[in-house]
Amino acid sequence: MSVAVPRTLDEAIELLASDPQATLLAGGTDLMVEVNLHGRRPTTVVSLARVPELSMWRIDDDHVVIGSGVPYAAMENGPLAEVLPALAEAARTVGSPQIRAAGTLGGNLGTCSPAGDGLPVLAALDATVELVSAQGLRSVPFAEFMTGVKRNSARPDEIIRAVVIPRHIGWQGYAKVGTRNAMVIATASVCLLRTDNRIAVAMGAVGPTILRAREAEDWIVDQTSLADRPSQAVIDEFAERVAAAARPIDDHRSTAAYRRHAVRVLARRLLERSYR
Amino acid sequence: MTASSPTSLDYRLRVNGREHLVQDSWIGESLLYVLRERLGLPGSKGACEQGECGSCTVVIDGRAVCSCLVLAASAVDSSITTVEGLGADGALSDVQQAFIDAGGVQCGFCTPGFIVAVHHLLANTPEPSDNDIREALSGNICRCTGYGRILDAVQQVVVRRREAGTAS
Numbered sequence: 324m325s326v327a328v329p330r331t332l333d334e335a336i337e338l339l340a341s342d343p344q345a346t347l348l349a350g351g352t353d354l355m356v357e358v359n360l361h362g363r364r365p366t367t368v369v370s371l372a373r374v375p376e377l378s379m380w381r382i383d384d385d386h387v388v389i390g391s392g393v394p395y396a397a398m399e400n401g402p403l404a405e406v407l408p409a410l411a412e413a414a415r416t417v418g419s420p421q422i423r424a425a426g427t428l429g430g431n432l433g434t435c436s437p438a439g440d441g442l443p444v445l446a447a448l449d450a451t452v453e454l455v456s457a458q459g460l461r462s463v464p465f466a467e468f469m470t471g472v473k474r475n476s477a478r479p480d481e482i483i484r485a486v487v488i489p490r491h492i493g494w495q496g497y498a499k500v501g502t503r504n505a506m507v508i509a510t511a512s513v514c515l516l517r518t519d520n521r522i523a524v525a526m527g528a529v530g531p532t533i534l535r536a537r538e539a540e541d542w543i544v545d546q547t548s549l550a551d552r553p554s555q556a557v558i559d560e561f562a563e564r565v566a567a568a569a570r571p572i573d574d575h576r577s578t579a580a581y582r583r584h585a586v587r588v589l590a591r592r593l594l595e596r597s598y599r
Numbered sequence: 600m601t602a603s604s605p606t607s608l609d610y611r612l613r614v615n616g617r618e619h620l621v622q623d624s625w626i627g628e629s630l631l632y633v634l635r636e637r638l639g640l641p642g643s644k645g646a647c648e649q650g651e652c653g654s655c656t657v658v659i660d661g662r663a664v665c666s667c668l669v670l671a672a673s674a675v676d677s678s679i680t681t682v683e684g685l686g687a688d689g690a691l692s693d694v695q696q697a698f699i700d701a702g703g704v705q706c707g708f709c710t711p712g713f714i715v716a717v718h719h720l721l722a723n724t725p726e727p728s729d730n731d732i733r734e735a736l737s738g739n740i741c742r743c744t745g746y747g748r749i750l751d752a753v754q755q756v757v758v759r760r761r762e763a764g765t766a767s
Binding site: 352354 | 665
């Protein structure tokens with residue numbers, strides 16, 4: 324039984340290489356709920372909270388690199404929020420200030436819940452996940468990273484180092500529906516990016532992974548120039564096609580029918596908002 | 600790395616400026632549990648155990664977090680401040696006094712979490728707007744007061760500190 328608190332990324336990689344079954348701990352906001360309430364019993368834990376390489380972020384000309392250990396609080400306002408407004412909007416909906424001070428984007432990726440608030444942003448903006456291990460570094464597009472409900476393609480010996488998010492010229496926004504406005508897990512969430520010549524739209528909590536509405540994205544570009552606000556009929560049809568791409572289920576949090584309705588409303592709202 | 604044996608952990612935590620040795624602990628113990636059950640610091644309260652109520656709020660290395668979601672053994676070499684560490688020598692802090700004066704305490708269960716959250720807010724934002732206060736306290740749930748008097752208490756502290764010329 325041990326809890327390791329490595330102080331460098333190399334040390335963390337080494338620890339995980341020697342025991343790939345070790346439980347990785349980031350902000351603790353998922354793992355500790357499992358331990359406190361759901362009977363999870365870890366035997367070896369590697370905490371990533373003191374690894375400085377994971378807490379760095381950087382804004383380059385064409386992309387933004389956010390270390391997996393950067394807390395959501397750092398994305399709500401300031402330089403990151405200026406270049407990634409959709410991520411800032413998503414970050415502000417995560418839990419409470421206490422949760423956002425601890426919870427990280429890397430933790431969202433490690434857990435890979437379809438309701439993870441940061442994930443639709445990564446899907447819509449075509450982010451890449453950087454994974455490191457003793458074997459070296461590999462970059463995986465988000466769409467290939469998340470493989471199912473709480474499943475991802477990281478190997479047990481790999482650590483999520485950072486997320487690389489391209490800087491798109493255009494409008495981006497995020498919206499979420501839950502049972503109330505604060506401290507809530509998403510019933511449905513949507514992130515929308517609009518550039519001069521395309522729209523990208525990703526949905527959370529309405530399928531086993533974050534879903535892109537590719538058919539709707541292609542359809543709207545064929546209908547209209549995006550330079551000016553499309554007709555209401557086109558916007559409504561777009562929202563309808565986004566909703567059609569959802570694969571929601573009935574569960575303890577909501578119903579499939581309501582979730583599909585919610586993504587329709589959110590997609591329409593975000594597209595309209597992008598022209599204000 | 601913390602000392603380890605097949606079945607238990609020993610490690611040190613620095614709480615309110617004092618070093619504490621934690622011995623023979625189970626790996627999954629939360630900081631909240633260790634504070635209350637092992638270190639004799641029961642001020643932090645446990646209710647939801649999942650980060651929703653804020654009753655267990657403590658400050659670790661300058662961040663206000665829920666101690667129920669902190670793996671205690673991972674908090675080594677951190678500076679941890681609990682509600683017990685806010686007033687000088689056991690006296691009430693100005694925030695605690697203002698909660699009493701404003702009637703911001705009823706059953707009192709949530710109060711320690713609020714007190715820590717308010718100290719943290721005012722340390723970083725000495726002149727908060729009403730929205731700043733509401734946002735900073737949005738992770739703390741109170742089922743008695745309806746929050747109005749808690750917000751009043753925070754405003755009282757801001758005014759008193761301003762008048763006293765002490766920004767923190």
